[in-house]
Amino acid sequence: MKEQILQYLMLHADGYVSGAELATELQVSRNTIWKTIQQLKDAGYQIESQHRVGYRYRGGNVLNATTIKQGLQTDIAVQVFNTIDSTNKFAKNLAVTAPTKPVAIIANEQTAGYGRQGRAYYSPADDGLYLSLLLPMHDERLNSGLLTTGVATAVADTLAKLYHVQPQIKWVNDVIVNQHKVVGIMTEGIADLESGTLSHVIIGIGLNLTNVEFPTELSQKVGSLGLADVDRNQLATQLLNALLTLVTTYQTATFMARYRELSLVIGQEVTLSRYGTEISGRVTDIADDGALILNTKDGAQSFTSGEITKVNILNGEYHG
Structure with a gap:
């Protein structure tokens, strides 16, 4: 009871x-x-x-695996660490044991958290939530574009529901609040070398919740939700429930209309960095498969990979 x-x-x-x-x-x-x-x-x-x-x-701020599990709607394993080098790295190592059900790895602090291209992800103790969800693929085919955009939508909507903020998404999966990046998301695949197929997928999420100070090199683009008091167990539970629901339905792309509503870049002039080349143009849409539709000097082009390194917003304050 x-x-x-x-x-x-x-x-x-x-x-x-x-x-x-x-x-x-x-x-x-x-x-x-x-x-x-x-x-x-x-x-x-x-x-x-x-x-x-x-x-x-009202919960509490101290992370607790039992508390998190009690709020979950799906039976998964939950492991909580006070300090860890990287939740994604731990998930990669765990994948070698071939777990057959999802595993959530959650940390209070990361000492070697990383993001795209191996860039360090600032993960101080007590100020954030650092979470990786290890998912067995069970011979399923992965649609990485839809999974990545779906995760960003699920995270943004969870934050909006819990904290009444107005998040936006910078393609493909940076969550922006008050013109600063507050959430980093990275998905990684683990290959089965014998079959040549994906055996597991890792969804890694880092959320800045209460931070008031950041390293100088990050302070212009990175921020936090600025919460004075937050129940991280509740947040972890809500995020995991949203993600576990998403992974069963994401290939239908029903969330894409919501993703477009949250988009920071549609209608804006951006610079896309892709394989060492920079491409500039105006974002006209996000396709149903998550691709970026960019109107460039060479005409309309579709991109499924790359990183937007610059957004010029004439009617706003974000200039990341």
């Missing part, structure tokens, strides 16, 4: 849940709900009670 109540409260943590609603949902008495809530509070869970309104899960 405690696990069921906790999961329900975590899934509705953006508001209060009445005792009557919980009793109806779980088919028990309101007195049973009250007693169980008290047991959860005694166990250390931060649950706010308000007379005639209901209960609200």
Whole structure:
């Protein structure tokens, strides 16, 4: 009963849940709900009670695998570390053991986090959430363009729901809030050398939550959500639920309309770096497969890879 109540409260943590609603949902008495809530509070869970309104899960900032798992809608393994070199690196090493179900690796701090092209990813303790999801492929074919755009959409919508921010996405998967990058996302594939197919996919996500200072070389482009208080267990749970739902449906591309709504670059002049070459033009659209449609001096071109290194926005403040 405690696990069921906790999961329900975590899934509705953006508001209060009445005792009557919980009793109806779980088919028990309101007195049973009250007693169980008290047991959860005694166990250390931060649950706010308000007379005639209901209960609200407040959680906490210390990462806990049990708390995260209790809010998940899918049975996966969860491993939490206070300090790790890199969650993606750990996931790569774990893939050698051929796990048959998803594994989430979550850290309070990374000492050697990395992003695209091996660039260091700033991952200080207590200020962020660093998460990698290792997914067995089970002979499935990967559509990397759709997976990457789908993950960015899922992350942006999760942040918007929990923290009432207005995220944007810089193609292909940088999440921007208040003109600064607050989330880095990187997907990596693990090949089965015998079959020549992908055995696992890793979705790596780094979120800047409460940081107030960044290294000088990052401060112009990188920022945080600026949250004074955040329940990282709740955030991890919500993100994992969104990602685990996405990976079962992402090939339908139903999220692409939402991705376009969140796009920072559609209608803007950008510079795309691709294989050592820079291509400039105006972004006219994002295709249904996640490709960037760029109107260049040579006409309309479609790109499925590359990195936008510059965005010139005439009606905004972002100049990354």
